[in-house]
Amino acid sequence: MCADTATAPDYKDTLNLPQTEFPMRAGLPKREPGWLERWEKIGIYERLREKEDRTPFTLHDGPPYANGHLHIGHALNKVLKDMVVRSHQMMGHDSRYIPGWDCHGLPIEWKIEEKYRQKGMDKDKVPVVEFRRECRDFAQGWVDVQRDEFKRLGVTGTWDRPYLTMDYHAERVIAEEFMKFLMTGLLYQGSKPVMWSPVEKTALAEAEVEYHDRQTDAVWVPFDLLSDTTVAGPDTRTEELGRLKPLGDLEGAQVVIWTTTPWTLPQNRAICFGPEISYGLYEVTGTPDECWAKVGDRYLLADALAEDALGAMRLEAGQRTRLRDVSAEELAGLACAHPLRGAEGANGEWDYDVPLLPGDHVTDDAGTGFVHTAPSHGDDDYAIGREHGLEMTHNVRDDSSYRDDLPFFAGLRIIEENGKPGKANKAVIDKLVEQGKLLARRRITISDAHSWRSKAPVIRLNRPQWFAAIDRPVGDGKDDYGTTIRERALRSIDELVTWTPRTGRNRLHSMIGNRPDWVLSRQRAWGVPLTCFVKVGALPTDEDFLLRSEKVNARILEAFEAEGADAWYEEGAKERFLSGIVDPAEYEQVFDILDVWFDSGSTHAFVLRDREDGTEDGIADVYLEGTDQHRGWFHSSLLQACGTMGRAPYRNVVTAGFTLDEKGNKMSKSLGNTVAPDDVTKQYGADILRLWVAQTDYTADQRIGPEILKGVADSYRRLRNTMRFLLGALAHFHEDDRVAPEDMPELERWVLHRMAELDETVRQGYRSFDFQDVVQKVFNFCTVELSAFYFDIRKDALYCDGDSERRRAARTVLDLLFHRLTTWLAPVLVFTMEEVWLERFPGEDSSVHLVDMPETPAGWRDDALAEKWAKVRNVRRVVTAALEVQRAEKVIGASLEAAPVVHVEDAETLTALKTVAFEDVCITSDIYLTGDPSPAEAFRLPEVPGVGVVFERAEGEKCQRCWKILPGVGQHSHPGVCARCDAALG
Known part of the structure; x- marks a missing residue:
C-alpha cells in the first residue's frame, strides 16, 4: 500500500450521501389519523371538484346496511371502490364518490323488536309511527359509527353529505319510482308461493335467504291408484281429466312419493312424473319384521330409484320383484287417492282426486321419480298448478300454523316462534302411520333456506303479495332495448355493460332469464310503503x-x-x-312496505339523477360489489331501472369474491377466525390492509390472516426502502440540475423506457380495475429493476461523482421516478404516498392527492435500447452469480475486489457490452470482455448459454473514497484516492 493511501484522511464527509428524515419504521397506526385530519382540514375532496374541464367519472356506492360494525368484507369493498375513484381522478377525470347507506328493512326492525321483547312489550301495541322513529334513530346511530370506520380506511368521498335511503327526499323518490310501476301497468296483486319467514312473518327476497344444513324426516308415502269408478272431488277436476282410464293390472297398485316436507302433504293436489324417466311396477314378495310394506303390495317407482326406495322400506333383494315396465303414456291420465282420503274425522277434507301429471322438473336423482305436488308451497308445484288448473290451498297461516278448522292438524305450527321445528311434521307423519299410509321414514340432513337475520328456517308459502310483472309490456313508450323488463335487462347485460370478471355477465344473464315476477311487498313496518x-x-x-x-x-x-x-x-x-x-x-x-331491494335498486334515481354531483344521464360509470349482489343490488337495480328508465343504470359492473381465512374457510365468530378491519389498522395501519386488497385477486375468493398480513407488511417495507432511497438521493435537487433525455447515458434512457412502458401498464390496469396487476408490476419494478439493478449501479455515481453529467442525469431520472411512483401508488397507499410527498414537498396545502399522474412522453419508449439492455442484464446475472460464489467461499468480501474475465460467444452481445461501462454495471473495479471460448473452469448459468466468467482479483490499490481497486490510486493531489474522486474533491 502507498504511504499516502495508508495516511489518507476520512473522506466520508465529502461523499454525497443520502439526506432524508423519512423514517424506516412507518408507525402507520399512530400517524394515519393525523393525515386524515389534515385532509379534512384542507378539504381534499372538495378541492378536487374545483378542477375544470375534466370528464366526470362516477362510481355509485352500493349501500351497506346500517346495523353493525364493519367486517373484513366491508373493508375490501370500500377500499376497492376508493382505489377506483382515486385512480380515475389521478388519470384526469372528475371522479366522484357519494357514500350511501341502506337504512330500511327487516334487520333493523328485528333489532327494535328484540328490545321490545326484552322489556316484555308487544310491538303491535306500539303506534307504527313511533316504532318507525325508533328504527330511524337506530339506523342513524350505526351510520355515524360506520362512517368513522370507513374514513379510517382512508376512503375519500362526500362523507358530510352521504345518501341515506331513509332521507325524506330518498323516500319520496323510492315511492315515485314505485308509482311508475303502478302507472305503467307493471304492478299486480297475485297469490303464489314466496319465501316466507314464519318467525318474522314476512316474505323474503332470495338475497335475504341463506342456506344451512338441518335435519329433517324424509318419508315415502303411497298414493292408491283410483279405478274408473272414482268420485270427483270438490274442485271437480275430473271434468278436465275426462273419464279415468281402466287400470288393468295396475288395479290396487300404489304410486310412491318421497318428500322432506311432510307438513306439505295436507296441501297435496297432484303427483308429477318425468316423461323421459324409466318406471316399473314392483311387487312385495316377502317382508321382514317391523315393516310397513305388506306382501302383495305393488308400487310404481322410477327404476333408477327403486333400490333405494325399497331398501328404505327394509325390503331385501329377495323380498321384492319387478313385474314390468310402466310407460309415461300409461301414467298420463291416471289419478290417485290422497293418503288421508276417507280418514275418520276428516269430514271429506281430502276426498278428491290426485292426478298424475307430466313435469319436466322431475328427475331420478333422488326420491322415487314421483313428486308430490302442493301448488301453494313450491315454484315448480305452482307452475304445474297454473298449467293444469289445480287448487291453491290456504291451510297454513302467517305464523306457519295450520288453519283452525283443518282436521287433525288445526293450530299446529311448522316453525315455532323461536325458530325451532314445530309439531306439524310429526303430526302428519303420525297420522299417516295411523292410516297405514307410510312405507318408510329416514332422518336425513338437507341444505335448507334460512332467514339471514333470524337464522330461522324459511318455508315456501302461498300468500297474497304485490308483484312487478317482468314479462308484461311496459306502458312507458321507452322501447329502445325492449318492451318488457326482462327484454330490457337481457339486452342491457349484453349490449350496454362491461363485466369484470366476464363470468358476472353469465351469472346475472342466467338469473334474469329464468327469474319469476318480482315480489315487491313485505309485511313489515320499517320501510317505504307501497x-x-x-x-x-x-x-x-x-x-x-x-x-x-x-x-x-x-x-x-x-x-x-x-x-x-x-x-x-x-x-x-x-x-x-x-x-x-x-x-x-x-x-x-x-x-305493506316495499322490498328493501327496491329501495337500493332505486338509488340511481335520487343519487345519480337528482344530486348536483350525480351524472347528467342518471347512469353510473361503475357499480362494484361482492358476487352475492348478482342476486342482490346488481339484480334489483337492473330490474328497477329497466322498469323506469328502460335500461341498466350502470356501464361497468365489477364483482369481488368472498373473504376467507388463511386456510380457505368461511369466517365465523364461533370459529374464532374472523379478521376485523379495526384490529388490522390498530396493529399494522390501514395502508397494510389497503395493500392486501390491492395485491389480492379480488375477483375470486380471497384469504386473509396473521401470516398473510405479515407477508404484506414485508413487501410494504421493501417498497418503503425504495421510496426512502429516492428521497435521500434527491436531497437539494433543483430544476437547474435537470438533464434532457437525449443527453442522458444509456442506462438512464433505459429507465425512461421502462417508465413509459409501466405508465401504460398502470393506466390500463386502473382503467380495467386490475389493481393486482398494477401493484405487482410496480412493486416488481421497484424491487428488481430499481433497487436490485439501477439503484445498485448508480449508488457509486450518486455518492462519489462530483457535479458530473452522469450524476445529474441519474438525479433527473430519480425525480421523474419519484413523481410517477408516488402518483401511481397513491390510490392504493394513500397515507404512505402522502408521507413521501410531504417529505419532499412540505406545505400547508400540499398533497399528492391533489395532483395527477404526470404524462409520460411517447419519445421515452426505445424498444431497440431495451432489447440491448436485456442482453446486458442477462450477462450481468452470470457475473453477479459468479462473484457470489467467491463471496460465499470468503475469497472476496465485496464485488469491488474483483476484475473478472467474461467470455461471450455472441458477437452482437459482446459489442453491446463494450459500449457500456460494464464494470460499473457489474459493480466491479474492472472487467475484461472477450469473445474467446470459455475455459473449463469458467462459471456458467444454464439459463444464460454462451457466457462464462473466470474470477480474477482487481489490481491496484483501494480508493479510500469510493473503494474501487484501481492502478492509479494514490497518484493524485488528494491522498489515497482515484482519479475520479480526486477530480470530485477539486
Whole structure:
C-alpha cells in the first residue's frame, strides 16, 4: 500500500450521501389519523371538484346496511371502490364518490323488536309511527359509527353529505319510482308461493335467504291408484281429466312419493312424473319384521330409484320383484287417492282426486321419480298448478300454523316462534302411520333456506303479495332495448355493460332469464310503503282494482318530501291523500312496505339523477360489489331501472369474491377466525390492509390472516426502502440540475423506457380495475429493476461523482421516478404516498392527492435500447452469480475486489457490452470482455448459454473514497484516492 493511501484522511464527509428524515419504521397506526385530519382540514375532496374541464367519472356506492360494525368484507369493498375513484381522478377525470347507506328493512326492525321483547312489550301495541322513529334513530346511530370506520380506511368521498335511503327526499323518490310501476301497468296483486319467514312473518327476497344444513324426516308415502269408478272431488277436476282410464293390472297398485316436507302433504293436489324417466311396477314378495310394506303390495317407482326406495322400506333383494315396465303414456291420465282420503274425522277434507301429471322438473336423482305436488308451497308445484288448473290451498297461516278448522292438524305450527321445528311434521307423519299410509321414514340432513337475520328456517308459502310483472309490456313508450323488463335487462347485460370478471355477465344473464315476477311487498313496518289504494270489493283481476291517479300520486310525493314516508302511517292519511279526488270510503290503503331491494335498486334515481354531483344521464360509470349482489343490488337495480328508465343504470359492473381465512374457510365468530378491519389498522395501519386488497385477486375468493398480513407488511417495507432511497438521493435537487433525455447515458434512457412502458401498464390496469396487476408490476419494478439493478449501479455515481453529467442525469431520472411512483401508488397507499410527498414537498396545502399522474412522453419508449439492455442484464446475472460464489467461499468480501474475465460467444452481445461501462454495471473495479471460448473452469448459468466468467482479483490499490481497486490510486493531489474522486474533491 502507498504511504499516502495508508495516511489518507476520512473522506466520508465529502461523499454525497443520502439526506432524508423519512423514517424506516412507518408507525402507520399512530400517524394515519393525523393525515386524515389534515385532509379534512384542507378539504381534499372538495378541492378536487374545483378542477375544470375534466370528464366526470362516477362510481355509485352500493349501500351497506346500517346495523353493525364493519367486517373484513366491508373493508375490501370500500377500499376497492376508493382505489377506483382515486385512480380515475389521478388519470384526469372528475371522479366522484357519494357514500350511501341502506337504512330500511327487516334487520333493523328485528333489532327494535328484540328490545321490545326484552322489556316484555308487544310491538303491535306500539303506534307504527313511533316504532318507525325508533328504527330511524337506530339506523342513524350505526351510520355515524360506520362512517368513522370507513374514513379510517382512508376512503375519500362526500362523507358530510352521504345518501341515506331513509332521507325524506330518498323516500319520496323510492315511492315515485314505485308509482311508475303502478302507472305503467307493471304492478299486480297475485297469490303464489314466496319465501316466507314464519318467525318474522314476512316474505323474503332470495338475497335475504341463506342456506344451512338441518335435519329433517324424509318419508315415502303411497298414493292408491283410483279405478274408473272414482268420485270427483270438490274442485271437480275430473271434468278436465275426462273419464279415468281402466287400470288393468295396475288395479290396487300404489304410486310412491318421497318428500322432506311432510307438513306439505295436507296441501297435496297432484303427483308429477318425468316423461323421459324409466318406471316399473314392483311387487312385495316377502317382508321382514317391523315393516310397513305388506306382501302383495305393488308400487310404481322410477327404476333408477327403486333400490333405494325399497331398501328404505327394509325390503331385501329377495323380498321384492319387478313385474314390468310402466310407460309415461300409461301414467298420463291416471289419478290417485290422497293418503288421508276417507280418514275418520276428516269430514271429506281430502276426498278428491290426485292426478298424475307430466313435469319436466322431475328427475331420478333422488326420491322415487314421483313428486308430490302442493301448488301453494313450491315454484315448480305452482307452475304445474297454473298449467293444469289445480287448487291453491290456504291451510297454513302467517305464523306457519295450520288453519283452525283443518282436521287433525288445526293450530299446529311448522316453525315455532323461536325458530325451532314445530309439531306439524310429526303430526302428519303420525297420522299417516295411523292410516297405514307410510312405507318408510329416514332422518336425513338437507341444505335448507334460512332467514339471514333470524337464522330461522324459511318455508315456501302461498300468500297474497304485490308483484312487478317482468314479462308484461311496459306502458312507458321507452322501447329502445325492449318492451318488457326482462327484454330490457337481457339486452342491457349484453349490449350496454362491461363485466369484470366476464363470468358476472353469465351469472346475472342466467338469473334474469329464468327469474319469476318480482315480489315487491313485505309485511313489515320499517320501510317505504307501497303507495297505492285498492277498490273496495273489487278483485285483483278487475280493471279498476288499483287506483291510478296522477293527482293522488302528487299529493303523496309532496307529503313524503316534507315529512318522509311516516306520512303514510299518520292518522287520517287516506282521507288526506284521496279527499276531493275520489271518495276515500271506496278505497282501502295498502300498508305493506316495499322490498328493501327496491329501495337500493332505486338509488340511481335520487343519487345519480337528482344530486348536483350525480351524472347528467342518471347512469353510473361503475357499480362494484361482492358476487352475492348478482342476486342482490346488481339484480334489483337492473330490474328497477329497466322498469323506469328502460335500461341498466350502470356501464361497468365489477364483482369481488368472498373473504376467507388463511386456510380457505368461511369466517365465523364461533370459529374464532374472523379478521376485523379495526384490529388490522390498530396493529399494522390501514395502508397494510389497503395493500392486501390491492395485491389480492379480488375477483375470486380471497384469504386473509396473521401470516398473510405479515407477508404484506414485508413487501410494504421493501417498497418503503425504495421510496426512502429516492428521497435521500434527491436531497437539494433543483430544476437547474435537470438533464434532457437525449443527453442522458444509456442506462438512464433505459429507465425512461421502462417508465413509459409501466405508465401504460398502470393506466390500463386502473382503467380495467386490475389493481393486482398494477401493484405487482410496480412493486416488481421497484424491487428488481430499481433497487436490485439501477439503484445498485448508480449508488457509486450518486455518492462519489462530483457535479458530473452522469450524476445529474441519474438525479433527473430519480425525480421523474419519484413523481410517477408516488402518483401511481397513491390510490392504493394513500397515507404512505402522502408521507413521501410531504417529505419532499412540505406545505400547508400540499398533497399528492391533489395532483395527477404526470404524462409520460411517447419519445421515452426505445424498444431497440431495451432489447440491448436485456442482453446486458442477462450477462450481468452470470457475473453477479459468479462473484457470489467467491463471496460465499470468503475469497472476496465485496464485488469491488474483483476484475473478472467474461467470455461471450455472441458477437452482437459482446459489442453491446463494450459500449457500456460494464464494470460499473457489474459493480466491479474492472472487467475484461472477450469473445474467446470459455475455459473449463469458467462459471456458467444454464439459463444464460454462451457466457462464462473466470474470477480474477482487481489490481491496484483501494480508493479510500469510493473503494474501487484501481492502478492509479494514490497518484493524485488528494491522498489515497482515484482519479475520479480526486477530480470530485477539486
